[in-house]
Amino acid sequence: MEFSRRDTLALGLGAAALTVLPFRLNAAADDAIAAFTGGADVADGGVTLTAPEIAENGNTVPVSVEAEGATAIMLLASGNPTPGVATFNFGELAGAHAASTRIRLAGTQDVVAIAKMADGSFAKASSTVKVTIGGCGG
Amino acid sequence: MASGVKPRIKAPKKATAGEAVTLKTLISHKMESGQRKNKDGSVIPRSIINRFTCEFNGKSVVDVTMESAISTNPYFEFEAVVPETGELVFTWYDDDGSVYTASKKVAVA
Numbered sequence: 001m002e003f004s005r006r007d008t009l010a011l012g013l014g015a016a017a018l019t020v021l022p023f024r025l026n027a028a029a030d031d032a033i034a035a036f037t038g039g040a041d042v043a044d045g046g047v048t049l050t051a052p053e054i055a056e057n058g059n060t061v062p063v064s065v066e067a068e069g070a071t072a073i074m075l076l077a078s079g080n081p082t083p084g085v086a087t088f089n090f091g092e093l094a095g096a097h098a099a100s101t102r103i104r105l106a107g108t109q110d111v112v113a114i115a116k117m118a119d120g121s122f123a124k125a126s127s128t129v130k131v132t133i134g135g136c137g138g
Numbered sequence: 139m140a141s142g143v144k145p146r147i148k149a150p151k152k153a154t155a156g157e158a159v160t161l162k163t164l165i166s167h168k169m170e171s172g173q174r175k176n177k178d179g180s181v182i183p184r185s186i187i188n189r190f191t192c193e194f195n196g197k198s199v200v201d202v203t204m205e206s207a208i209s210t211n212p213y214f215e216f217e218a219v220v221p222e223t224g225e226l227v228f229t230w231y232d233d234d235g236s237v238y239t240a241s242k243k244v245a246v247a
Contacts, residue, residue: 060209077207081173084205088216091198095158095217099200102209104171135209 029076029083029112036074036087036114037122046123047073049113053128058105058135066098067115067123073099074116079109104135143167145240147228153220155246161192161199164213165230165238171206187212187238189231194244195224220244 033042047067055061065073065088075085088099097115105111112126148162165187172184186206192199199218218226223246230238 064215080207082206085207086205087203089198089201089203091193091200093194093197093199093219093221095160095219098217099202100213100215101202102213104207104209 029078032074032076032083033112033114036116040120040122042114042122042124044124046117047113047115047125049111049125049127051111051127051129054130054132055105056132058107058131058133060102060135061105061129061131062100062102063111064098064100065113065115065125066096067113067117068097069118070097070115070123071118072116073097074114075101075103076112076114077103077105077109078112080104080106085111105129105131106134107131143230143232143236143238145228145230145238147226147240147242149226149242149244151243152245152247156219156221158217158219159244160215160217161226162213162215163190163192163228164211166211167230167232169206169208169210169212173206185233187230187232190214191229192216192218193227193229194218194220195222199226220246222246 049065051063067073072089074087076083077085085103090097108130110126110128114122114124116122143166145165150159153159167187170182170185174182176182184206188204190202200216226242228240
């Protein structure tokens, strides 16, 4: 098989794209955010994300989120093999728009909470958690 | 059905009308993430609870979509407004199609 100039160029571009891809570490997390917000702008503030600064065991990291007036809150762990953690949809009888749970973290990373407000806007908060022992098995 | 699945709930028995009560739920489940490998090096398939809902008298309190990053024995703490005497119904949906339910009655004085 002979390579034309066009083929060679295409191959080169493909290879370049492949080498660049791994540096988009949070690509999956960004995609998840885009899927949740539909591409809308996400403002900082309005969400309280409570997570420990240092988690000794990545298998159970307690986190809690609170966003006044939110209809849904999505939690993401940007450094996990699959960044999605959970999405809380608050119903009409929800008391405070807050929830706590325990999550797994593969390593030191940012945990991100994105809240969808009742008026359709979005807000986010993030918190860096240092993980001593990762929680995704080896 | 995964073995040994047992829901546990902490909810108050009494409340005043319109009060926001704190609910704590925990269900024993191994929440296999689909990332771990067994001794042969093959991946252990994912087996998690992927959805949890809480309703009071048929009205939604919270509906949680869960991914594999939720820890073993998923624990949730949240608040619900109790407008009248009724029953809280908690439902967990397993990947394998099993549905686990539990309920608690709350009396409004």
